[in-house]
Amino acid sequence: MTPALIVHRAGPGVTVQDLGRPGYLAFGLSRGGAADRLALAEGAALLSQDDGLAAIEMAGIGGEFEVTADMRIALTGAVMRATIDGSRIAWNGSHLLAAGQRLSIGAAESGSYGYLHLGGGVAAAERLAARSTHLAAGLDSVLSPGTRLATGPDRHPGAAGMTLDADPRFEGGTVRVVPSLQTEFFDPGEIARFEADEFRRDTRGNRMGARFLPGGEGYRNEAGLSVISEVIVPGDIQITGDGTPFVLLSECQTTGGYPRIGSVLPADLPRVAQAQAGARLKFRFVPLEEAVKVERLEQARRKGLRRALRPLIRDPRSMADLLSYQLISGATAGDDLERPLP
Amino acid sequence: MITPDATGGKGPYRAVFPQIRTVGTDGLLVSFAEDLSEPANHAALAFRAAIEAADLPGLLETSASLVSAYLRFDIGVTDHGAMWTMLEALLSSQDWTVAPLPGGRKLWRIPTVYGTDLAPQLEEAAAVAGLTPEEAIASISNARVRVQTIGFAPGMPYLGELPPDWAIPRQTELTGQVPAGGLCVAIRQLVLFPVDTPTGWRQIGQTAFPLFRPDEAEPFSLRPGDEAQFVPVPAAELAAMRNAPNGAATFEVLP
Numbered sequence: 001m002t003p004a005l006i007v008h009r010a011g012p013g014v015t016v017q018d019l020g021r022p023g024y025l026a027f028g029l030s031r032g033g034a035a036d037r038l039a040l041a042e043g044a045a046l047l048s049q050d051d052g053l054a055a056i057e058m059a060g061i062g063g064e065f066e067v068t069a070d071m072r073i074a075l076t077g078a079v080m081r082a083t084i085d086g087s088r089i090a091w092n093g094s095h096l097l098a099a100g101q102r103l104s105i106g107a108a109e110s111g112s113y114g115y116l117h118l119g120g121g122v123a124a125a126e127r128l129a130a131r132s133t134h135l136a137a138g139l140d141s142v143l144s145p146g147t148r149l150a151t152g153p154d155r156h157p158g159a160a161g162m163t164l165d166a167d168p169r170f171e172g173g174t175v176r177v178v179p180s181l182q183t184e185f186f187d188p189g190e191i192a193r194f195e196a197d198e199f200r201r202d203t204r205g206n207r208m209g210a211r212f213l214p215g216g217e218g219y220r221n222e223a224g225l226s227v228i229s230e231v232i233v234p235g236d237i238q239i240t241g242d243g244t245p246f247v248l249l250s251e252c253q254t255t256g257g258y259p260r261i262g263s264v265l266p267a268d269l270p271r272v273a274q275a276q277a278g279a280r281l282k283f284r285f286v287p288l289e290e291a292v293k294v295e296r297l298e299q300a301r302r303k304g305l306r307r308a309l310r311p312l313i314r315d316p317r318s319m320a321d322l323l324s325y326q327l328i329s330g331a332t333a334g335d336d337l338e339r340p341l342p
Numbered sequence: 343m344i345t346p347d348a349t350g351g352k353g354p355y356r357a358v359f360p361q362i363r364t365v366g367t368d369g370l371l372v373s374f375a376e377d378l379s380e381p382a383n384h385a386a387l388a389f390r391a392a393i394e395a396a397d398l399p400g401l402l403e404t405s406a407s408l409v410s411a412y413l414r415f416d417i418g419v420t421d422h423g424a425m426w427t428m429l430e431a432l433l434s435s436q437d438w439t440v441a442p443l444p445g446g447r448k449l450w451r452i453p454t455v456y457g458t459d460l461a462p463q464l465e466e467a468a469a470v471a472g473l474t475p476e477e478a479i480a481s482i483s484n485a486r487v488r489v490q491t492i493g494f495a496p497g498m499p500y501l502g503e504l505p506p507d508w509a510i511p512r513q514t515e516l517t518g519q520v521p522a523g524g525l526c527v528a529i530r531q532l533v534l535f536p537v538d539t540p541t542g543w544r545q546i547g548q549t550a551f552p553l554f555r556p557d558e559a560e561p562f563s564l565r566p567g568d569e570a571q572f573v574p575v576p577a578a579e580l581a582a583m584r585n586a587p588n589g590a591a592t593f594e595v596l597p
Contacts, residue, residue, distance in 0.1 A: 025403050025404075026404060026405035026492065027496060027497055027561075028492045028494055028496045028498050028562075029496040029554075127557065178367055180364060181371050228407075228408055229407060229493070229500075230373075230407050230410060231369075231371060233366045233369060253494045255493035255494050263365070263366040288422065291367045292421065296417060
């Protein structure tokens with residue numbers, strides 16, 4: 001039988017995600033795919049496999065999982081508390097999960113979307129040439145207890161125990177923006193105010209987009225609500241009727257009538273998607289030429305992530321939660337902590 | 343190389359059309375007008391088809407909105423300057439506003455329950471348009487409307503153009519939830535929803551027409567350029583329509 005992952009328990013926003021399905025924009029279906037595409041690249045690097053393989057995206061809270069055959073896993077994105085049979089395992093790392101063991105993943109400690117990657121990837125049936133759940137389009141739905149997900153063939157079984165330094169993107173910060181098709185609907189004073197403002201991530205948001213509350217009053221534009229509906233791309237910053245910006249994410253609608261003040265660089269979009277409610281975010285315009293350079297560098301960097309892998313060394317001095325690790329199997333004399341570690 | 347205009351879409355606000363603008367980091371948009379018109383809509387559909395046919399190196403995806411054609415390209419393969427130049431050459435090769443509509447268009451006749459508790463805003467929409475509910479049903483159901491674009495949600499058509507009475511605004515407040523198959527009206531257009539959606543458009547009818555069938559060979563029922571008529575049927579027929587192929591809608595291929 002094909003190895004499978006069994007979902008015993010899942011938070012309310014656990015879905016299968018890959019890089020999405022380009023090619024249907026003209027039919028009103030946005031590309032979709034992982035909210036944090038960098039996390040897919042990091043997971044692929046940790047398992048030395050293709051970043052097009054599907055993983056499990058966990059919005060805010062994880063779940064409890066089991067595998068039917070020994071399997072490699074990796075954890076990326078928003079840091080969540082993870083254990084195997086009660087023993088804490090490192091985030092941003094690859095691990096071995098033996099058949100029958102319980103993998104338990106808790107709530108996000110920072111960030112919004114955590115990812116569970118499986119050796120060989122989730123091999124659920126493709127629909128319209130991809131495996132991504134597209135909630136807004138009704139293409140599959142959130143994972144529920146009892147679900148079994150088949151996995152694909154793993155080319156490097158047994159190769160786990162690696163880590164990499166995740167690109168920090170979980171606490172808000174500054175994101176770069178390019179002017180886009182409707183930036184000129186906003187006068188320079190509004191643009192300057194927008195760049196100087198510090199926004200707070202609202203609690204409202206999902207895979208379609210995230211709302212950001214301005215520090216001061218909302219943003220006005222000349223075109224108002226009379227502007228004709230035009231194409232939307234992920235990253236677009238839509239200014240809604242009350243002047244509040246809404247950054248569109250992976251599952252956004254394909255066209256829209258609210259004017260957009262600019263568009264977040266794809267390289268910085270993970271920072272937007274990962275900002276937790278209350279996180280502070282600033283927007284900084286960069287010229288298109290610079291944005292293209294940034295994107296090319298970022299694409300190359302993501303391809304080369306495997307070179308940044310390090311063995312997952314358990315240095316006790318950096319292990320704040322030492323007691324949660326199962327350092328020695330079986331009974332001990334009870335004086336483990338007094339003795340120097342080998 | 344990046345065309346000076348491309349560095350941030352610094353073209354004049356009142357632009358000359360056709361107009362090329364940048365979209366995000368890796369897209370360009372060719373617009374044929376500021377507002378919806380038949381020539382601009384024809385041009386957008388035809389120009390998008392021409393971009394697809396031109397087989398431009400690095401092209402990833404295209405779409406057409408009401409008055410514009412969009413393309414996204416791989417910045418690892420090409421750049422804005424090269425794409426911009428190719429678009430300008432394509433633009434100057436013919437008058438796109440007189441281009442014919444796509445071939446193989448269909449005319450759909452879609453059975454529709456107007457009003458009743460299935461479409462509770464018929465009377466309100468009619469009143470805003472200055473019509474009685476009966477006049478409103480006659481006006482909408484006699485109109486042969488065309489799919490001007492597909493967008494917002496999967497397979498969702500914007501259909502027009504309705505008679506001038508229907509130049510009614512969208513509501514400022516959203517309607518809680520219009521069910522899939524709901525027919526809604528505003529600004530001389532009809533929209534038909536593929537999934538349950540909150541909307542600012544007023545719901546005047548209910549159909550059983552499936553717009554998005556992801557597991558079928560043809561996942562999207564409508565294409566830009568197709569035409570439709572929303573034929574009135576009694577509310578009692580809705581259950582049977584839901585079980586009929588295509589929601590009991592029929593089509594003929596237009597010459």
